[in-house]
Amino acid sequence: MYNTVSLIGDTRKASMKIELRQIRQFLAVADTLNFRRAAEHLALAQPALSRGIQLLEHQLGVSLFKRNNRRVELTPAGTVFLKGCQDLMEDLDETVRQARKAQRGELGTLSIGYTDFAISGVLPRILDGFRRKYPEIDIELTYGSTHQQLEDLAIRKIDVAFVTSPVAGANLALMPVQHDRYVAVLPAAHPLARQATVDISELAGEGFIVGVMARWRHFRRHLDALCLKAGFAPRIVQEVYNTEGMFGLISANIGVTIHLECTANYIRSDVALRPLTGVDDTIITVAAWREDDMRPALTHFADFLQTLPRNADHGLL
Template sequence: MFLKGCYALMEDLEETVRQARKAHRGELGTLAIGYTDFAISGALPRILDGFRRAYPEIDIELTYGSTRQQLDELMLRKIDVAFLTSPVTGADIETLPVQHDRFVAVLPQTHPLASQATVDIHSLADEPFIVGVMARWRHFRRHLDALCLKAGFAPQIVQEVHNTEGMFGLISANVGLTIHIECAANYMRQGVAIRPLEGISDNDVIVTEAAWRSTDMSPALTRFADYLRTDAAAPA
């Protein structure tokens, strides 16, 4: 009985050593990742799918949050990586652009402008806008306000919502319209029309970035950051 127990202990020890070596190489571990509406409807699903295939023994824990919330959680070490709306600043924060989106108009399908192939931003000056609440959409609201002001108007806000799903629901109910980004086309919603936005600069884009603490790199996080760099360098 003692001999059998010793064999079992040795097998457990060998397995523990193997697991520890995998963790040291960044092939085993856990990553806590935060994301925004834009990230989850854009590049993030593809990135996660590819990374999980490459490193199936690294567990991914996903948390939804606004850009500001994710930055706070990143500094408090509650998450390892944040996918958020640029620009991002902070001490010891490294960032990498993973997604570039142009602006689009999102309209009720019955709206007269929905019959056009594109929508000029100036034609939205007197329209009722549905936008995200400032507490969660602060970064994007700055981009939206700047875009509209450059076109000579301020959005006439009639309703604020917490997420894209609620925004599109109200648009399909003909409550108003909005300016969103092109990854919104990945939301399948009846009663909503998405059209490219004209009358703006080619440089008017929204960038989604991955951010992490450069001074707190675990082996698993190093693997993920390297994967992101390789993915970003690959041809579109």
């Protein structure tokens, strides 16, 4: 703990070092207005306390107390100095409390990366619950592709990545948080939108709107594999950067796509989502973090994920 405080004299404009023990001695005398009782409270000999106050007054260049044989009282300068010392000690106590919270991981910053799938799925609920439990941990959110987030994890640019599986990497801890089935996304006026479900083979002749490869490479691999298994390659008519752009172009009747059921949280009256049949696969979103970089705040986040209720089919509830 710090044992000196730097003060600037108003007249001399010179830096001086005031020890915390001197401030505590001053506060004890100011509280009791009695040198004997203050000395007893501090477990200090009264002459030593008197010399300490005299030295403090000499350092400050002011008189802090009026003394006579009958009473002790604060001078106007002493009253001002008292208020400053009380504020100083309160600030110091708060700093100590904050440092201890930081040591316990209850204070600090956690940087989290996410994909379209995560933010339209369970991530908002996870963040809300964690922030309620640890309100003094600041969350910094960064949107990024699975590939970009894994690179950011490697260089410690982010602490946690919510990414599309499968994922592999040295020193990575992985926790499944979300399971999604595939859906067909259609313009609301599309003939297939009249059906309760859409078989993947029915999309063979459609123009597809897909995410750009630079950002969607993990999902594009899943999409290509699904279509090839159904006997066709998707005919791509437009590439976009995110789900919002994808849905906008679909609403303009430019094409269709295959997406995940979590996108039902995007509410658009001019777009229809239909369960995709002829497909047994699901997509898993995982939370990933470095096991060799477990700061206290990250440990709390990992532990929090472990406490969340789960569903065998859909991940977190």
